[in-house]
Amino acid sequence: MTEQTLKTLDRARAARQWHPVATSDDLRMRHVYHGQILGRELAVWRADDGHVNVWENRCLHRGVRLSIGINDGHELACQYHGWRYANRTAGCTYIPAHPADAPARTICNNTYPATERYGLVWTGEAPEGTAPDAPELQHAGNHLLVLRSLPVNAPLHLTAGHLADYTFYRSDHTRPATQVSTHLRRAGEFQVAVDWTDENGTSALVFFLQPTDNHRTSVHAVLATSKPPDNPLQRLKDHNFAMSLLRDRIEQAARQHPTPAAFTVASPRVSEALATLPKLAATGRKAPLRVVVKSIRDVATEIKAFELISVDTQLPTFQPGAHIDVHLANAQVRQYSLTNAPGQTDRYIIAVKREADGNGGSAFLHQSVRVGDTLAISLPRNNFPLRRDAVNTLLIAGGIGITPLLAMAQTLKSADHPFHLHYFVQDQSHAAFPQLLSTFGTHISMHTGLSPEQTRTTLANTLEGYKPASHVYLCGPAAMLSAARDLAYRMNWPDEAIHFEFFKNTTDVTTDQAFTVELARSGLTLTVESGQTLLHTLRTNGVELPSSCEQGACGTCRVGVLDGEPLHQDVYLSDAEHQRNDCLMTCVSRARSEKLVLDI
Amino acid sequence: MITLYDYELSGNCYKIRLLLSILGIKYHSHTVEFYPAAEHKAPWFRQINPLGQLPVLQDDDYTLCDSQAIMVYLASRYDSGNSWYPRDDPQRLGSVSRWLAFADSITNSASSARLVEGFFYDFDAVACRAEAHRLFRILDEHLWFNAKSGHHWIVTGDSPTIADIACFPYIMLSEEGSISRQDYPAIRRWSDHVKRIPGFTVMPGIFPAGPAQ
Numbered sequence: 001m002t003e004q005t006l007k008t009l010d011r012a013r014a015a016r017q018w019h020p021v022a023t024s025d026d027l028r029m030r031h032v033y034h035g036q037i038l039g040r041e042l043a044v045w046r047a048d049d050g051h052v053n054v055w056e057n058r059c060l061h062r063g064v065r066l067s068i069g070i071n072d073g074h075e076l077a078c079q080y081h082g083w084r085y086a087n088r089t090a091g092c093t094y095i096p097a098h099p100a101d102a103p104a105r106t107i108c109n110n111t112y113p114a115t116e117r118y119g120l121v122w123t124g125e126a127p128e129g130t131a132p133d134a135p136e137l138q139h140a141g142n143h144l145l146v147l148r149s150l151p152v153n154a155p156l157h158l159t160a161g162h163l164a165d166y167t168f169y170r171s172d173h174t175r176p177a178t179q180v181s182t183h184l185r186r187a188g189e190f191q192v193a194v195d196w197t198d199e200n201g202t203s204a205l206v207f208f209l210q211p212t213d214n215h216r217t218s219v220h221a222v223l224a225t226s227k228p229p230d231n232p233l234q235r236l237k238d239h240n241f242a243m244s245l246l247r248d249r250i251e252q253a254a255r256q257h258p259t260p261a262a263f264t265v266a267s268p269r270v271s272e273a274l275a276t277l278p279k280l281a282a283t284g285r286k287a288p289l290r291v292v293v294k295s296i297r298d299v300a301t302e303i304k305a306f307e308l309i310s311v312d313t314q315l316p317t318f319q320p321g322a323h324i325d326v327h328l329a330n331a332q333v334r335q336y337s338l339t340n341a342p343g344q345t346d347r348y349i350i351a352v353k354r355e356a357d358g359n360g361g362s363a364f365l366h367q368s369v370r371v372g373d374t375l376a377i378s379l380p381r382n383n384f385p386l387r388r389d390a391v392n393t394l395l396i397a398g399g400i401g402i403t404p405l406l407a408m409a410q411t412l413k414s415a416d417h418p419f420h421l422h423y424f425v426q427d428q429s430h431a432a433f434p435q436l437l438s439t440f441g442t443h444i445s446m447h448t449g450l451s452p453e454q455t456r457t458t459l460a461n462t463l464e465g466y467k468p469a470s471h472v473y474l475c476g477p478a479a480m481l482s483a484a485r486d487l488a489y490r491m492n493w494p495d496e497a498i499h500f501e502f503f504k505n506t507t508d509v510t511t512d513q514a515f516t517v518e519l520a521r522s523g524l525t526l527t528v529e530s531g532q533t534l535l536h537t538l539r540t541n542g543v544e545l546p547s548s549c550e551q552g553a554c555g556t557c558r559v560g561v562l563d564g565e566p567l568h569q570d571v572y573l574s575d576a577e578h579q580r581n582d583c584l585m586t587c588v589s590r591a592r593s594e595k596l597v598l599d600i
Numbered sequence: 601m602i603t604l605y606d607y608e609l610s611g612n613c614y615k616i617r618l619l620l621s622i623l624g625i626k627y628h629s630h631t632v633e634f635y636p637a638a639e640h641k642a643p644w645f646r647q648i649n650p651l652g653q654l655p656v657l658q659d660d661d662y663t664l665c666d667s668q669a670i671m672v673y674l675a676s677r678y679d680s681g682n683s684w685y686p687r688d689d690p691q692r693l694g695s696v697s698r699w700l701a702f703a704d705s706i707t708n709s710a711s712s713a714r715l716v717e718g719f720f721y722d723f724d725a726v727a728c729r730a731e732a733h734r735l736f737r738i739l740d741e742h743l744w745f746n747a748k749s750g751h752h753w754i755v756t757g758d759s760p761t762i763a764d765i766a767c768f769p770y771i772m773l774s775e776e777g778s779i780s781r782q783d784y785p786a787i788r789r790w791s792d793h794v795k796r797i798p799g800f801t802v803m804p805g806i807f808p809a810g811p812a813q
């Protein structure tokens with residue numbers, strides 16, 4: 001071995017293969033494992049739902065290792081500035097320096113595929129096919145025992161060469177240890193298998209070599225025995241001892257050669273500009289995602305929950321408060337909040353109330369949509385972002401307004417942030433997701449069957465005694481929401497501490513007056529005719545703008561106003577924001593002045 | 601009244617702050633500026649500890665140096681549950697002593713490498729790192745097999761001992777001496793458990809753990 005020059009790893013080829021990075025047992029709940037493949041450092045963690053995440057071991061912000069971060073079961077949080085990333089997608093869900101903003105969807109860490117086989121966790125940079133077979137471990141009836149993996153400071157090929165003549169000492173309490181020599185069954189580049197026969201029958205040991213780096217290797221080993229091992233702990237110790245001795249020899253041999261240079265790997269970093277200024281995607285009312293209705297459940301009187309799963313790709317990251325547009329076969333587009341828990345990225349769960357005076361959307365979903373149907377939906381969009389730095393958070397929901405607040409409550413609960421959810425419903429049977437509600441324990445108060453007067457009094461009691469750094473999130477029917485908002489103002493809650501989301505705009509919106517808009521950045525001057533919306537006029541003139549509800553409730557089509565006085569007509573902005581006259585909703589806002597200058 | 605002669609960035613002083621916090625003992629911290637003033641070599645301090653080393657503890661008129669010794673004293677005197685220094689169990693007590701000595705070896709290797717990099721000490725950093733890795737391999741193996749038999753702590757048993765506190769700081773600060781912990785998964789899992797001990801506190805360079813499931 002020492003005379004010949006050592007074979008080196010073909011990194012490009014190895015990048016297309018699956019490699020073990022840890023044992024399944026290494027990924028304990030709420031732990032972040034620090035792994036490495038081909039020189040690339042990885043943060044490997046299991047979420048509470050069992051999903052194994054293999055990510056670039058770098059926070060996109062300052063490059064801090066995520067392996068020292070916090071696995072809260074749903075998200076991984078970086079220790080330095082608290083950026084949080086979602087299970088599965090690795091999309092950034094929260095940036096503490098901008099607690100009031102929703103991070104741009106493009107802020108997403110690198111993820112690598114992961115699978116578990118033979119008690120090991122496998123990954124790769126761009127692996128093809130499936131994790132490799134080891135025929136010795138496939139025999140039905142074989143008992144598998146995953147041994148303690150050993151990192152070796154030696155190149156992979158040198159390590160593999162030494163494993164071919166593996167011997168060990170079999171100890172038991174009654175006799176001195178006996179040496180067991182093994183027969184080499186196969187010796188591949190990344191796998192070496194040996195076997196032997198003793199009074200316990202035939203055993204095979206498969207070594208899997210992990211190319212940690214050009215000069216470092218980890219040896220994982222799985223023992224297959226025809227009978228269950230009599231004393232598994234002693235077997236683990238025997239092999240650990242033998243492998244440790246062998247490791248000393250391998251490392252000694254490696255010192256006879258020049259150490260191959262470590263691989264250099266590039267890892268992505270997010271620009272400071274993107275990190276500090278989430279930018280809006282310039283899309284219209286588009287529905288790029290196709291989802292399948294996996295289940296439909298009654299979760300309260302008149303309320304059905306729809307579980308949506310992706311047809312092909314991973315669903316995008318969402319944040320608490322986010323909603324999606326659902327495009328219905330009857331040509332309507334409706335907005336529904338995601339009720340999901342943090343990190344629950346394998347499906348979206350929306351809840352739909354059947355409206356008696358329904359305009360068709362809810363009736364259609366209730367009557368015509370069936371399990372297995374495909375729906376077109378927009379990317380999740382968050383105009384109702386949740387701060388996670390509040391000293392206390394009040395969540396106040398009325399009726400179906402519970403949906404965005406469910407996502408928020410689950411987020412706050414899992415992070416152990418103080419919060420209280422007040423839920424106003426007609427009667428107990430109208431309370432959606434009773435099982436989930438019961439998990440909030442002392443963090444929830446149900447208010448059932450209150451008259452408008454009683455509702456007002458309860459709201460007043462709830463909002464009494466504003467304390468700095470508290471935030472309140474309101475969602476529910478227009479009357480209750482406006483009442484709660486006005487009470488909060490009256491009780492000295494500052495504007496920026498009151499967050500609300502109307503699900504529809506019940507004010508009378510006029511389109512009577514024509515007006516002129518000047519687009520400061522595009523250099524266009526356009527006339528919005530009576531009977532036309534500003535949004536429509538912009539789009540027909542080639543200005544791409546995102547929109548969602550198109551009735552002044554969701555905030556998606558907001559643009560900045562540089563000059564002129566808008567006629568707002570929306571329910572998204574607060575009164576104070578209306579008075580600032582520095583932005584408007586293009587779907588419903590018009591002009592009080594003759595002309596508006598817009599920042600687009 | 602307990603006074604701790606203390607320096608925020610010292611892992612040995614942090615051991616004592618950690619145990620005091622876990623046991624809920626009130627104390628007064630007297631800062632000795634280790635760097636750059638080298639106050640621990642000043643005559644007034646050498647009168648207290650001729651070795652010129654931190655930490656030193658004073659409990660009324662009793663004075664004691666050496667972080668391991670201080671923990672033995674504090675646990676014996678103030679831990680009413682008798683679990684941190686299990687005096688009634690000779691075998692566990694023997695094991696505690698073994699790992700306290702091991703912790704001092706970690707100071708002499710991992711901490712020394714950190715002193716070279718962060719405080720410009722003149723030790724052989726290469727040798728210190730090699731020795732730290734040798735010790736970490738031994739501890740990782742020990743913790744891996746302990747965990748296989750359902751034990752989370754360095755000394756077998758249901759609850760942690762001062763041996764865990766003694767080994768913890770300089771393992772967690774090892775990267776400040778360019779000693780990676782990547783190869784020691786059992787040590788990393790054990791450190792999650794230490795961080796979840798009620799009363800756990802941090803020091804610069806050591807982060808808290810998230811909630812257990």
Ligand SMILES: N[C@@H](CCC(=O)N[C@@H](CS)C(=O)NCC(=O)O)C(=O)O
Pocket residue numbers: 610611612613640651652653654655665666667668704707
């Ligand atoms: N065995 C002692 C070692 C203490 C020690 O090394 N202290 C460092 C500060 S963390 C020190 O004062 N070093 C200065 C020196 O040894 O001269 C203990 O555990 O307390």
